[in-house]
Amino acid sequence: MSSLPARSVIEFSQFDQLRDAREIIFSEADALRQMGRALGTELCDAVDLIMSRNGAVILTGMGKAGLIGQKICATLSSTGTRSHFLHPAEAIHGDLGCLHAEDTILALSNSGETEELRRLLPLIQKMKLPIIGITARTTSTLGAACQVVLCLGDLKEAGSHQLAPSTTTTAMLAMGDALSLVISKARGFSPLQFATFHPGGSLGRRLTKINEVMRPRTEVRVTEETTSIRDAFVRLSLPGRRSGAVIIIDDANRVTGIFTDSDLARLLEERRDEQLDQPISQVMTRKPATIQDDASLETAIDLLKARKLSELPVVDRGQHLVGLIDITDVIGWQPGVESASVSQQSG
Template sequence: MAMITDASPASETEAEGLAFAREVLRIEAEALTRVRERLNGTVARAAELIHGCEGSVIVTGMGKAGLVGQKMAATLASTGTRAFPLHPAEAVHGDLGRIRADDVVVALSQSGETEEVLRLLPTLRRIGVNLVAVTERGVSSLGRAADLCIELGPIEEACPLGLAPSASTTVMMAVGDALALLVSRMRAFSPEDFALYHPAGNLGRKLMRVEDVMRTGRHIRRARVDETVREVFVRLAGPRRRSGAVLVEDAESRLLGIFTDSDLVRLFEKRREGDLDRPIGAVMTAGPYRVAVGSLLGDAVELMKAHKISELPVVDYSDRLAGLIDVTDLIGFTAADFEE
């Protein structure tokens, strides 16, 4: 098996470079396995502490550990926990004012002796926050000061010099993920919750509801069942979002039918101009396809595709008209946006 050495020739072959890269991954994978076996109930207690936090979770660390902390704070935030990163050097110059007694501070330091992080400890004690440490040694200054210490144990770096944080930051990031996802599970965080915080993401689009895109108010063409077709189109003239359908409703706003521009064209094609002065209820399509408020947009799109329709009414649970999805409202979406 290839081993990482202290020096590598500048002219090494592609095969040698590949062997080196694979060795880095082997070392980091083995470091993860060892920490997985060392992990104890402290991580679960830390998750319970964060889950019960009434304030914010503040994640701090210096250097590469600080970058890992930023990712950990982002993962916590995206899975339902209010979390923010805090640079320890900025903290001692005023940013400690962001911390309150009902917060939880998670401090990351491989050695547990990072000077910038240790300088925070006296103030954190005075504020009275709960402190969770993620560090290699529980007997370090940071480990001993913490209310809970997730001890990683000794970690062999993948760096040939044994200096550049590599395996240690990989492990720290994985433990941060484990902690954040455990808190997320405690919250019973759902795909719908995830979509709420990721509206621009692929999952967010998959979980969009019909009310996220439907048109409402004056941008729906509505008619009473006893109005004539001519009266309806004259009344609805004027600036508004273009829609290819008139939705026909009763006095309680319950959906009765739909009359589309295609229906209007067919009246002329069949020389039935006299129907323009008949009640729209007599020429509408009764009982049209519809979806309820709260339905997934993807399900609505499938219904429109299956029945080759361009307009789909949205109703509430009393069948009252709530909105309309027009095919033009879906421009910009792709089929992949709605695929599982």
């Protein structure tokens, strides 16, 4: 039996690998800059078209372009624009039924000649739905069917063979991100709205409102300025999570001061026991830092860290006490927040 000739092995050093990887990244970055410089008011036309309609944005594309379309669809949805992905091959087998008269189509194809997309376009036109295309040329089949074309231009794929979709899909993604985020800004989409769509992620947790995680007023030790320190700690004992702070209020339920465990410890260390039966107003911290109940949790954490506080009274817009944020309640909500880095609030 004859054996196959032995193949020579060409060593591909790390230097060569890094050089090729950098060239690929640089070539894609250069393509994005080129596309960005060439971008004109057609993007504004696409924004106006989408915002003028009450339906969803329907993304469609085949293969790698379809995968990019799914990512753009997710970006639109998470930044305030309803969107869905429609597979072009499945569309002609019944999924066209998901389309609504107020929807807008956003179709992706670098060549603009993808067979499945070409079969779908006449059906969309028959339904009189406007089409926005992300494609290389306005003269392609897709480009000719569109009301607005976001043109990528003639881009070369990255890599030695320039075959695998790489630069073109990167450009599609960047164009989709630009469109999505410009629309989001035009809608006035806020960080708190973003948090509503991302309740499970770190971003959503950071942007959670204070009133969703604070201890309500019923679980906070609250007293008047005339109450003695001893009574404040003995009489105001509460079940459940213990906080090291007593919040002092006036007759209008507005915060006038705070007295903490560290304040009590200081009195005992300095042998000022006689003050335990004096009004708490004599030793409380006046005009303590507070935070409004509609602020974000991230804002509260930043304030706790910056002021080196352990407790933060929560007030409404009228400055009335509604609750309390304790450092033990928020440890773990944001990376890098450690109990050791936050000291007690002192008077």
